[in-house]
Amino acid sequence: MKELAQLTKAIIECTELKKIQDIVRDALDRGAKPMEIVDAVTKGLDRVGDLYERGEYFLMELTIAGSTASDIMAMIKPVLESSAIPVRGKVVIGTVLGDFHNIGKDIVIAMLESAGFDVINLGVDVSTERFLSAVKETKPHVLAMSGLLTIVVDEMKKVIDALKRDGLRDAVKVMIGGRAVSYKFANEIGADGFGVTAVDAVRLVKKWVEGK
Numbered sequence: 001m002k003e004l005a006q007l008t009k010a011i012i013e014c015t016e017l018k019k020i021q022d023i024v025r026d027a028l029d030r031g032a033k034p035m036e037i038v039d040a041v042t043k044g045l046d047r048v049g050d051l052y053e054r055g056e057y058f059l060m061e062l063t064i065a066g067s068t069a070s071d072i073m074a075m076i077k078p079v080l081e082s083s084a085i086p087v088r089g090k091v092v093i094g095t096v097l098g099d100f101h102n103i104g105k106d107i108v109i110a111m112l113e114s115a116g117f118d119v120i121n122l123g124v125d126v127s128t129e130r131f132l133s134a135v136k137e138t139k140p141h142v143l144a145m146s147g148l149l150t151i152v153v154d155e156m157k158k159v160i161d162a163l164k165r166d167g168l169r170d171a172v173k174v175m176i177g178g179r180a181v182s183y184k185f186a187n188e189i190g191a192d193g194f195g196v197t198a199v200d201a202v203r204l205v206k207k208w209v210e211g212k
Contacts, residue, residue, distance in 0.1 A: 011044025
């Protein structure tokens with residue numbers, strides 16, 4: 001279907017949102033299935049991610065693509081829910097206590113949702129207790145924590161320690177991300193992995209949940 005190819009191209013080119021929404025409506029009117037829309041968006045995001053990692057795109061393009069994907073997912077959510085499409089996995093995500101940055105986190109969320117994952121977004125300035133409650137209540141496959149400020153990254157260790165204390169550590173994979181953290185820090189605090197970029201973070205979740 002040409003509309004699906006147009007949608008992927010529009011995501012890659014960071015086309016104006018209204019035009020992309022028109023493409024989505026045309027695709028649905030012509031009988032496109034919800035997951036075909038999701039797949040088209042995912043292909044576009046994957047390409048944007050590749051361009052970003054190669055230095056041909058920058059944070060602005062990655063942010064626009066992520067925001068657009070999020071808007072499309074909200075647009076087709078009623079159709080997705082009525083289609084009873086199986087969810088690939090569940091992820092709880094939030095920015096740690098004392099940090100109010102959300103751009104990187106929201107890009108990861110948009111990419112995960114477009115890939116078929118159920119994402120519980122706890123927002124920013126999230127306490128250890130709130131992370132812990134979310135893990136207990138929703139039983140996610142992955143807990144993802146973001147932090148851009150070096151003064152707050154110790155909060156990540158507090159969350160992992162709390163998971164151990166409550167006997168939950170082995171029940172969930174823990175991923176950290178953000179400018180203030182690294183592979184070395186992830187190993188030091190006992191996290192399972194570090195997402196260098198939003199693209200890398202999504203690949204890591206897919207690997208953990210699907211074994212690919």
